[in-house]
Amino acid sequence: MKKRSLGRQGLQTSAIGLGCMGMSFAYGTPDQAECAKTLHRAIELGVDFFDTAEIYGPWKNEELLGRELAGKRDQVLIATKFAFKISPKGERLGLDSSPENVRRAVEGSLKRLRTDRIDLLYQHRLDPKTPIEDTVGAMAELVKQGKVRYLGLSEVGAATIRKAHAVHPISAIQSEYSLWETTVEERVLPVLRELGIGFVPYSPVGRGFLTGQIKSVEDFAADDFRRHQPRFSGENFAQNLRLVEDVKKIAAAHGATPAQVALAWLLRRGTDMVPIPGTTKVQHLEENVRAVALNLPESAWTGIDAVLKSFRVSGLRYPAEMMKLVEAD
Numbered sequence: 001m002k003k004r005s006l007g008r009q010g011l012q013t014s015a016i017g018l019g020c021m022g023m024s025f026a027y028g029t030p031d032q033a034e035c036a037k038t039l040h041r042a043i044e045l046g047v048d049f050f051d052t053a054e055i056y057g058p059w060k061n062e063e064l065l066g067r068e069l070a071g072k073r074d075q076v077l078i079a080t081k082f083a084f085k086i087s088p089k090g091e092r093l094g095l096d097s098s099p100e101n102v103r104r105a106v107e108g109s110l111k112r113l114r115t116d117r118i119d120l121l122y123q124h125r126l127d128p129k130t131p132i133e134d135t136v137g138a139m140a141e142l143v144k145q146g147k148v149r150y151l152g153l154s155e156v157g158a159a160t161i162r163k164a165h166a167v168h169p170i171s172a173i174q175s176e177y178s179l180w181e182t183t184v185e186e187r188v189l190p191v192l193r194e195l196g197i198g199f200v201p202y203s204p205v206g207r208g209f210l211t212g213q214i215k216s217v218e219d220f221a222a223d224d225f226r227r228h229q230p231r232f233s234g235e236n237f238a239q240n241l242r243l244v245e246d247v248k249k250i251a252a253a254h255g256a257t258p259a260q261v262a263l264a265w266l267l268r269r270g271t272d273m274v275p276i277p278g279t280t281k282v283q284h285l286e287e288n289v290r291a292v293a294l295n296l297p298e299s300a301w302t303g304i305d306a307v308l309k310s311f312r313v314s315g316l317r318y319p320a321e322m323m324k325l326v327e328a329d
Helices: 032-044 060-068 099-113 132-144 158-167 188-195 206-211 234-253 258-267 282-293 298-310
Strands: 003-006 011-014 049-051 077-082 084-086 092-095 118-123 148-154 172-176 198-202
Touching: 003 198, 032 060, 032 282, 060 099, 077 099, 099 118, 099 132, 118 132, 118 172, 132 148, 132 158, 148 158, 158 188, 172 188, 188 198, 206 234, 206 258, 234 258, 234 298, 258 282, 258 298
Parallel strands: 049 077, 077 118, 118 148, 148 172, 172 198
Antiparallel strands: 003 011, 084 092
8 A cells, every 4th residue: 555644754654544443442342353353454455554542442442452463563553642631440530631641641552552662642632731832842752762753633723733843843633534524624734734744534434424324323332422422413413414325326326435435535635644444344444445546537526526515514523522622723
């Protein structure tokens, strides 16, 4: 698989990565044997960029990657995230990006991942109690120590990105971006292009919604967090299905799947962009990887543009309390 560069500091990854959160967290209880197969198959297919976080589980997702990537560490790049104070029982106790917590989190991640370095370390969410300069300063010290290679931030606005980048070069910003979530286009992406920072879209197929396989919230397991997400609720769900149906028609006309069209659309937005679709199944991984080589005629992309112009997403992407953790542009 062709490589893409994130930032100007030398970080190169496969054109798409693998979001690993769902293997341990949020989307119900997956088959762990299938998750392991998916991780190994990803490497076989040329995917070398794996995304996790301390809070996924918590801890379980990093532990999974540590086990399954043992012996293959030099073939992969691991991105992980910190931002929360977590009790010994695994309870989330609030945001904490103090230098002390940055150091604590990284030491824990290194042990769980069974590695001596983190390839890309993100601040997961902005901590309003800690100046971003202090947080990035602590992250920069870890780079000097060789424990971290490159730095990133997640779900932050343009002003924060500028402040952080002035302390230490930021290689990547991670935020939600897809056919049904384009907020970053207005202010964040222009700043990233100006500063030479790469972009990592998460939930690039809308938490599975853009695959066309989800017909109602009853398709979700009882403990799937999408049951409580506004865009999947009531009238919002029905309204948002209009986008999916239009994308399905265009995909079918060209022998592709809606997920592949959604991913290829992102890949067309710039070579500085590396989406990280998540899956727990080998079949879906293989489908996603084929999006890298998807070659649709311009008429298809013109059709997608027309769909987006006529579509207005219904509902917030997170419940109101969770939206408070996402910094506005």
